[in-house]
Amino acid sequence: MLKEERQAVILHQINLHNKVLSSSLSEQIQVSEDTIRRDLIELAQEGKIIKVHGGALSNSFHQGVSSRDVYSIEEKKRIALKAVKLIKDGMFVLTTGGTTITELAHMLPKDLQATFITVSLSAALEYSHHPNIEVIIIGDKLSKNSKITIGAEAILKIQQIKADLCFIGVNAIDLSEGLMDNDWDVVQIKRAMIKSSKKVIALSIAEKVNTVDQLKICDADDIDILITELDPEAEKLQPYRSRGIQIL
Amino acid sequence: MLKEERQAVILHQINLHNKVLSSSLSEQIQVSEDTIRRDLIELAQEGKIIKVHGGALSNSFHQGVSSRDVYSIEEKKRIALKAVKLIKDGMFVLTTGGTTITELAHMLPKDLQATFITVSLSAALEYSHHPNIEVIIIGDKLSKNSKITIGAEAILKIQQIKADLCFIGVNAIDLSEGLMDNDWDVVQIKRAMIKSSKKVIALSIAEKVNTVDQLKICDADDIDILITELDPEAEKLQPYRSRGIQIL
DNA sequence: AAATAAAACGCATAATCGTGCAAAATAACT
DNA sequence: AGTTATTTTGCACGATTATGCGTTTTATTT
Numbered sequence: 001m002l003k004e005e006r007q008a009v010i011l012h013q014i015n016l017h018n019k020v021l022s023s024s025l026s027e028q029i030q031v032s033e034d035t036i037r038r039d040l041i042e043l044a045q046e047g048k049i050i051k052v053h054g055g056a057l058s059n060s061f062h063q064g065v066s067s068r069d070v071y072s073i074e075e076k077k078r079i080a081l082k083a084v085k086l087i088k089d090g091m092f093v094l095t096t097g098g099t100t101i102t103e104l105a106h107m108l109p110k111d112l113q114a115t116f117i118t119v120s121l122s123a124a125l126e127y128s129h130h131p132n133i134e135v136i137i138i139g140d141k142l143s144k145n146s147k148i149t150i151g152a153e154a155i156l157k158i159q160q161i162k163a164d165l166c167f168i169g170v171n172a173i174d175l176s177e178g179l180m181d182n183d184w185d186v187v188q189i190k191r192a193m194i195k196s197s198k199k200v201i202a203l204s205i206a207e208k209v210n211t212v213d214q215l216k217i218c219d220a221d222d223i224d225i226l227i228t229e230l231d232p233e234a235e236k237l238q239p240y241r242s243r244g245i246q247i248l
Numbered sequence: 249m250l251k252e253e254r255q256a257v258i259l260h261q262i263n264l265h266n267k268v269l270s271s272s273l274s275e276q277i278q279v280s281e282d283t284i285r286r287d288l289i290e291l292a293q294e295g296k297i298i299k300v301h302g303g304a305l306s307n308s309f310h311q312g313v314s315s316r317d318v319y320s321i322e323e324k325k326r327i328a329l330k331a332v333k334l335i336k337d338g339m340f341v342l343t344t345g346g347t348t349i350t351e352l353a354h355m356l357p358k359d360l361q362a363t364f365i366t367v368s369l370s371a372a373l374e375y376s377h378h379p380n381i382e383v384i385i386i387g388d389k390l391s392k393n394s395k396i397t398i399g400a401e402a403i404l405k406i407q408q409i410k411a412d413l414c415f416i417g418v419n420a421i422d423l424s425e426g427l428m429d430n431d432w433d434v435v436q437i438k439r440a441m442i443k444s445s446k447k448v449i450a451l452s453i454a455e456k457v458n459t460v461d462q463l464k465i466c467d468a469d470d471i472d473i474l475i476t477e478l479d480p481e482a483e484k485l486q487p488y489r490s491r492g493i494q495i496l
Numbered sequence: 497a498a499a500t501a502a503a504a505c506g507c508a509t510a511a512t513c514g515t516g517c518a519a520a521a522t523a524a525c526t
Numbered sequence: 527a528g529t530t531a532t533t534t535t536g537c538a539c540g541a542t543t544a545t546g547c548g549t550t551t552t553a554t555t556t
Contacts (some may be wrong), residue, residue, distance in 0.1 A: 003544070004300045005267050008309065015319035016455060017419055018346075019393065019430055022502080032546050037503070053553065054502065057393060058319070121369050121385075128390055137369075137397050139387025139405060142376055149385050157387060250522095251534070270512080280536050285513070301543060302512065 006031070007039050014049050014058050021055040071099070075205045075229035080104040082227050082248045083167060083203055089113045091164040094193045095123055096186075097148040098169030100203045102126050108133065117161060119148040119189055143185060150185035158192040166197030168223075170204035172213035175239050178220045180213035187215045194218055201225040209236055220245065249277070255287050262297050262306050269303040319347070323453045323477035328352040330475050330496045331415060331451055337361045339412040342441045343371055344434075345396040346417030348451045350374050356381065365409060367396040367437055391433055398433035406440040414445030416471075418452035420461035423487050426468045428461035435463045442466055449473040457484055468493065 006029055013028075014020050022040065026033045044051035050059050080103040087093060090113065095101050097120030105116075105126035115134040116127045121142070127135045140154035168190055172180040179202060181187050194200050194217070206228045225246045230237060232247040241247050254277055261276075262268050270288065274281040292299035298307060328351040335341060338361065343349050345368030353364075353374035363382040364375045369390070375383045388402035416438055420428040427450060429435050442448050442465070454476045473494045478485060480495040489495050 002267055002269070002300055002302050002305070004298075004305055004309070016459075017430060017461060033502085034504095034547080035545060038545085121373055124390055125369055125395070128392055128395060131392070135390035137385065137387045137390055139385045139397065139402070142372055142383035142385055144376055144379070147373070147376060149387065154387070281512080282514095282537080283535060286535090 001029070001031075003039070006035075007043055010036070010039055010056075011043060011048055014056055018058045019055060023054075025055075072205055072207070073099075073103070076100045076103045077107070078229040079203050079205065079227050080107045083201060084108060086165060086201060086225070086248075087112060087114055091115070092117065092161070094118070094158070094161065094163040094166040094197055096120060096167070096169050096190055096193065097123055097146055100205070101167060101169045104167060104203070117158075117163065119150070119154060121147050143183070146183060146186055148186065148189065150189055155188055155192045158189070158196050161196045163193075163197045164199065166193050166200045168193065168200065168202050168217075170202050170208055172208055172211040173202060173204055173220070173223075173226075174210055174212050175220050175243060177212050177216060179217040179223065180215060181217055182214045184215060187217050190217045194222055199224045201227060203227050206230050206234075206236060209240075249279075251287070254279070254283075255291060258284070258287055259291060259296060262304055266306045266309055267303060271302075273303075320453055320455070321347075321351070324348045324351045325355070326477040327451050327453065327475050328355045331449065332356060334413060334449060334473070334496075335360060335362055339363070340365065340409070342366070342406070342409065342411040342414040342445055344368060344415070344417050344438055344441065345371055345394055348453070349415060349417045352415060352451070365406075365411065367398070367402060367406075369395050391431070394431060394434055396434065396437065398437055403436055403440045406437070406444050409444045411441075411445045412447065414441050414448045416441065416448060416450050416465075418450050418456055420456055420459040421450060421452055421468070421474075422458055422460050423468050423491060425460050425464060427465040427471065428463060429465055430462045432463060435465050438465045442470055447472045449475060451475050454478045454482070454484060457488075 009029060010025055013025065022033050022036045025036045040049065040051050040056045043049045044056065048059065050057040076099060079100055083104050084107050092115045095116060095118045101120065101123050105123050108130050110130065111132060113132045115136065117136040117138065118124050119138045124135050124137050127133050138149055138154045138157050140149040140151035143150045170179060171182065181190065200223050202223045204226065209228060220240065220243055223245055225248055226240055227248045228237065237247045257277060258273060261273065270281050270284045273284045288297065288299050288304045291297045292304065298305040298309065324347060327348055331352050332355050340363045343364060343366045349368065349371050353371050356378050358378065359380065361380045363384065365384040365386065366372050367386045372383050372385050375381050386397055386402045386405050388397040388399035391398045418427060419430060429438065448471050450471045452474065457476060468488065468491055471493050473496055474488055475496045476485065485495045
């Protein structure tokens with residue numbers, strides 16, 4: 001049997017069953033596991049499969065979400081960069097949805113071992129690319145607008161959690177009015193998350209600082225850390241600092 | 249025998265079997281392997297075949313599954329088309345993950361009003377594009393491989409549901425062994441879904457029919473309807489029909 | 497921490513490849 | 527036909543590739 005032929009069979013099996021063991025391939029094709037392993041390595045190098053300990057996986061699952069035309073992506077990246085540093089090994093982290101959070105998810109270091117709990121599909125997908133991170137999805141009805149799960153069931157589940165950190169993607173924040181949003185269901189979720197976390201970190205582009213929206217999530221005081229793309233010493237942020245919020 | 253004549257024979261053999269060994273050609277045509285090799289090199293230079301170590305392949309061998317594409321997408325579309333027709337307004341539908349299910353989600357009619365409950369992120373995202381469809385996500389730990397939620401919590405939630413339909417993406421199905429899969433957690437989820445549904449519909453490309461895998465999900469009898477891309481009258485499917493499974 | 501399984505590594509073996517060369521076959525020309 | 531030129535073929539040689547085996551290292555499980 002030709003090598004290429006064998007590799008075609010292997011590729012076929014992998015795409016068919018999504019995953020294969022080297023041992024079963026070896027038995028099936030009647031060649032040594034070494035040969036199978038070498039084939040898998042080649043196929044993996046060509047990007048046709050994903051090699052893992054003991055066998056290989058189909059790559060059709062693991063295609064990432066395109067970081068498409070996100071509004072002020074550069075600012076959000078800078079925010080995410082600061083936020084990432086707060087996460088330590090072993091932590092439980094609650095996160096909402098939104099592009100800033102997704103960016104944060106994207107930037108997590110490869111070796112970070114932590115558990116991320118989220119209501120956002122896109123964030124969950126992003127987290128799932130990191131091998132050492134556990135991802136918990138809060139289930140319930142999916143909100144069409146925000147692509148996060150909402151509802152009583154979700155809130156109940158969040159209440160049962162005690163997380164170390166909670167990253168909130170900010171829609172509007174104002175010193176006197178507090179953190180705000182415009183979707184009632186989303187507000188409930190964010191509130192629950194804040195209550196269930198030891199530390200609340202608000203991620204906001206500077207543009208949204210000192211703006212208001214229709215519904216109040218919580219007081220400014222309920223936030224522990226505020227991260228923007230600006231220098232922490234920036235004029236705009238000082239009122240928040242004097243209110244006792246840590247600025248990064 | 250003339251060179252041209254011989255090369256014609258070789259080309260014929262290759263197109264017939266999609267591959268050929270230099271050694272077997274040498275024996276067959278009664279010339280040295282050197283000559284065969286030179287012929288293969290010429291044919292390869294003319295672009296008529298693909299030369300590889302030990303023999304040659306037909307051109308049609310490599311082309312086809314480009315790595316990023318979903319495997320046998322056409323078949324899956326045909327399956328999805330049949331499956332969609334089973335869903336009526338007002339129904340509660342449970343679905344697993346997998347590319348066939350995602351295809352199904354993609355093909356839902358715009359005016360369908362139904363509730364879809366799923367453990368799959370990609371399916372959920374696809375459902376959410378349909379304005380009249382309610383999407384419920386079953387929450388729990390996210391499986392890195394299959395991008396579906398798994399675990400006791402998810403199973404508990406599934407058990408609390410009584411759905412009208414349940415679409416199962418098949419990994420392997422065999423009349424005597426039943427429905428099979430290769431991931432323990434996924435098997436648990438699929439089992440729970442089957443138990444919680446009035447009607448179980450298995451979606452499988454014909455290639456997976458009569459194959460086995462490592463773990464058993466349920467007996468073939470537990471399936472109500474089997475959908476493949478083949479004509480329902482196809483030979484391969486008749487044993488399932490005589491077992492009382494409806495074939496579409 | 498120990499036991500197990502898989503991967504990586506080096507090495508031996510055999511098959512295949514590429515090259516140069518001379519013999520044979522074919523084509524071309526007188 | 528006879529001679530020469532050209533192409534094709536088989537063979538010898540070392541180089542390359544593919545594979546399997548035993549050992550060590552690494553990863554995973556208990």
